[in-house]
Amino acid sequence: MSANQVVAGDVTSIKKSTGRSIISLSTRERINRAFIYLGLIISSAVVGFPVYWMISVSLRPNHETFALPPKLIPDNISFDAYFKVFRDDAFITYFVNSYMLGIIVTILSVILGTLVAYSFTRYRFFGDGIAKTFVITTQMVPAITLLIPYFGVIVLLGLYDTTAGLILTYLSFSLPYCIVMMTGYLKTIPKDFDEAAIIDGCSRIKVLYKIIMPLALPGMASTAIYTFLLSWNEFLFALALTRSEDMRTLPVGISMFIGEHSLKWDEMMALSALGSIPVIIMFIVLQRYFVSGLSTGGVKG
Amino acid sequence: MIFPILQVIEYSFYDNVIVTSDSTFVGFDNYKELAFDPIFWTSIFNTIIFTVGSVVGHLVVGIFLALLINSPIHPVPRAIFRTLLVLPWLFTAVVVALNWQLLLHPFGIINYALKDFGIIDSHVDWLGDESVAMATLLVISIWRGYPFLMISFLSGLQSIDKSMYEAAKIDGAGWFRIFFSITIPQLKPIIYGVALLDLIWTFQLFPLVWLTTGGGPGRATEVLSTYTYRFAFVDFEFSKASTVAVILLTFTAVLTILYLRKGKGKSEI
Known part of the structure; x- marks a missing residue:
């Protein structure tokens, strides 16, 4: 009152x-x-604070991690932990695996997703509602529920512990997502453009390549980023569908590191920071796309 | 997507699937066994505590911070604070887990600070003590998950007609009155949609729980997803894992139907 x-x-x-x-x-x-x-x-x-502490610990010698009283700012800043991470072949492998997987999955699903979305918007197969409901439902199914049959199939196909197995698995999640996102973007491009070009003698493929693609580029970019992050952050399938050290992605690699070297906090924090950099840079640079992409594709029905 | 779901349901009625080729049909035996398994009930209970606690925490923190960011301040600090407050969401689960293990280490900085302020008498093993592990996990989960709701609320707040606030102010409404009579009702569709989505996601959350506590200590933080994983990839009992997975799926399906129903109504996020 x-x-x-x-x-x-x-x-x-x-x-x-x-x-x-x-x-x-x-x-x-x-x-x-x-x-x-x-x-x-x-x-x-x-x-x-947790983020600050991660960076701060990664920049100090390991023995200062639990110094009493804790030092908020390290006495002398050293990049040793980062050099150690870069000299370690295992870590390099994790990074290469994660980037490779992310890039392959992103390229495949954005290209295929755009093609499917184009046909969704230009030809009518079935109701929009059904397609969307289907894709949303896909995103709601617990990953762990799908993991078991996926595991069965991947083992059956002899793709256990291979990059191809992981690519296939990730595509099954990222492709539906890309289709919904790109359908949303392509819908905003009027059909008149296509028709005008076809009357002028363009083939469908050329229409897509010359007219639609340039207009849809911002949409494709944000879809691509989101897909890449999906793959970059994925943990469960990468953990369960691989076994050998050469196949580990960054999240799995770091999680194994927890068990194996749980005393090297400086290196672990350096690795965490390095693993987070791509995501943070992408977010800051493309914040606007990121947020709007999230609200159009990820959440909106 | 339909095929794997049918497959996992089929698995749950068989014995020794995947590991052997001669699996046998056992009907509802797996389900019966599970019904008498006390750990199963513990994990259901934990899942509900974890999900409800996380979602309520996300909602409260998300709305509070969205309101703060949305208040009339200079756009440059606003953008800076918005980016800072989204940070937790950008870290992958394993980094979050590692980060908090360091912070919550028995000799870590949180124990030191709390002891220094006289809040606790001796070092607490936050993730290793059965009595506090779930509460600790909730704090981590809230820290990690609120930004998604915050961003959604922020875009919702920005779409509320400013003239409503001005009218209310002229009519003499106070801050609380404006919050509960305008802001909350206007945000309601978004709150409902996002909360349901968050419920669905948190209910099946695996990486964060598995990497911070691994379901332990004991079974103190065992949730349905970690219980499924343990059955499948620690004990290699894929039939039982499928059974738990089907139950998890059933819960999620109910929530998803609620979500889709709402989507057909007036509100969109």
């Missing part, structure tokens, strides 16, 4: 439009703003 009265009081005093009450309102707003900034700073500090 009291808060109501204060605001009401301010408003009436403005109505009287005396100079003093306008100043008092702006003072009030200034105080409000100070509280908002304080709130934002405190929450950012609390939320950001």
Whole structure:
């Protein structure tokens, strides 16, 4: 109640439009703003601390990790942990695997997804509603439920512990996602464009390549980024469908590292930071696409 | 996608699938066995605690921070804070797990700080003590998951008609009144949709739980997904794993139907 009265009081005093009450309102707003900034700073500090600590520990010698009292800022900053990570063949393998898998899956699913989406928007196979419901349902099925039959099939096909096995598995998740996203984007390109080009003697393929692709490029870019991240972050299937060290992706590699070298905190944190960099850079550079992509494809029905 | 689902349902009625070629049809035996398995019930209970706790936490923190970011401040700090507050969401589960293991280490910085402030008397093994492991896991899960809801709420807040706020202010409504009479009702469709989506995802969440606690200590944080994984890839009992997986699927299916129904209605996120 009291808060109501204060605001009401301010408003009436403005109505009287005396100079003093306008100043008092702006003072009030200034105080409000100070509280908002304080709130934002405190929450950012609390939320950001684990991230700060990761970087901070990765930049100090391992024996200083649990120094008492803890040092918020390391005495002497060293990049040793990063050099060690880069000199280790195993880690390089994890990075190469993750990048390779991500790039192959992204290229395949964006190209195939665009083709399918194009045919969805230009020819009518079945209702939009059914296709979308189907794809949403796909995203809701627990990964662990699918893992068991997938495992059975992958073993049966002799693809256990191979890159091909992982690519196939990831495609089965990323392709439906790409189709929905690209259908959304391609719908915004009028059919008149196609028809005009076809009348001028273009083939369907050429229409797609010369007219649709350039217009759909921003959409394809954001879809590609999201697909890459999906693959980059995937853990369960990469863990269960591979066995040998050469096949491990970065998340699986790091998780194995937890068990094997649980005392080398500096290296583990350096590895974590390095593994997070691609995602963070992509997010910051393409924040707008990322958020809108998420709300159009990932969430919206 | 339909084929693997049918396949896993079929597996759940057989014995010794995948590992041997001569699996036998056992009807509902796997389900019966599971019904008398106390760990199964523990994991259902844990899953519900974990899911509800995480989603409520995500909602509260998400709305609070979305409101803060959406308040009338300079656009540059706004963009900076928004990026900072989204950070936890950008880390892959294994990095999150590793990070928190370091922070929560018995000799780690959180124990030190809490002891220094006199909140705890002696070092607590946050992830290794049965009585606190679930609460710890919830904190990590909330930290990790709120940004998705925050971003969704933020875009929702930006679409609320500003004139409604001005009208309310002129009518003398206070902050609380405006929050509960305008903001929440206007955001309601988004809250409902995002909360359901979050429920569905958290219910089946595997990597974060597996990597931070592994379902332990004991079975203190065993959830349906980790229980399934343990059956399948630790014990190689794929039939039992399939049975748990089918039960997990059933729960998710109910939530998904609720979500799709809502999608057919007026609201879209």
